Amino acid sequence: MNIHTWHKEAEKKWDDFAPVWAKNSQEMWETGSRKGIIPFFSEHVEAGAKVVDIGCGDGMGSLKLAQTGYVVTGIDLSHVMIEIANGNANQQPGLSFTQGDFYSLPFKDEEMDAAMVINSLEYTGEPLTVMQEIHRIIKPGGHVCFGILGPTAEPRKNFSYRRLVGEDVIMNTMQAWEFEKLALGSGWKEVAEIGVGKRGVDYTKLGHFSKELKQAVSFMWLFLLQKEGIQ
Structure with a gap:
């Protein structure tokens, strides 16, 4: 699948799925798998910073960021998601x-202080290209929080598996x-990371496990990165 076709298929999929996503989004951010993201982000990014939420969906995470004191622009491929987000604002x-479009973000070079990219890089056909585009818009020394789905997270089962039977899919592995x-390897340094365990996993009992094994039982792994080049 070429990138143009990937984009069109991804846009259609998320347009169709937007109403279902919106029913569960608030719970995810307040008590579910995403409840720790804003606290994790705010440990490293000062209030008042200009932040772009890439793959913002219905905007609930963007709203949480703005309520925490950031100046936030949410961006999403799906126009239906953006309509819902504007209603939630x-x-x-x-x-x-x-x-x-994540491959051509509507910002000037080094315009943004920080970005949040939660479970959206997995839905791009060329992650490195997107990473380079994010790098372009972030100031030297700025930060990005990425959330990457764990190996057995349910969205992977829903979107990724079908590639094995020859179908085009909109999710990389x-x-x-x-x-x-x-x-x-592309201009970032790691500042912090934390795992979000799958249901039934108690990370407090996995202290002796390696990071790779903890990632294997994660629903999502959060990375806080900094753009190299700070003076």
Whole structure:
């Protein structure tokens, strides 16, 4: 599947899925798998920073960021997601949304202080190209929080498996360790990381496990990266 076709298929899939996603999004950010992301992000990025939420979906994460004190632009490939996000914005100061292409982000070079990219890089056909585009818009010394789905996360089962029977899919199979290698080789340095365990996994009992084994039982692995070049 070429990139143009990938984009069109991904846009259609997320347009169709948007209403279902929106029903569960608030719970995910407040009590579910995404509840620790904003606290993790805010440990490293100062309030008031200009942040882009890449793959913002219905905008719930963007709203949480803005309520925490950031100036936020949410961007998503799906126009339906953006319509829902605008409805969720509730005239929140410092929050806006736009439909856009992750391969050509609508920002100037080094315009943004930080970015949040949660479970969206996996839905791009050329992750390195997207990483380079994110690198372009972030100031030297700026930060990005990436969330990469674990190997047995349910979305992988829903989107990725069908490639094995010859179908075109809109999800790559990148694992957390592969992402880390990609990031460290393309102008980023790692600042912090944390795992989000699958249901039934108690990370407090896995202290002796290697990072790779912890990633294997994660629903998602969070990386906080910094753009190299800070003076």
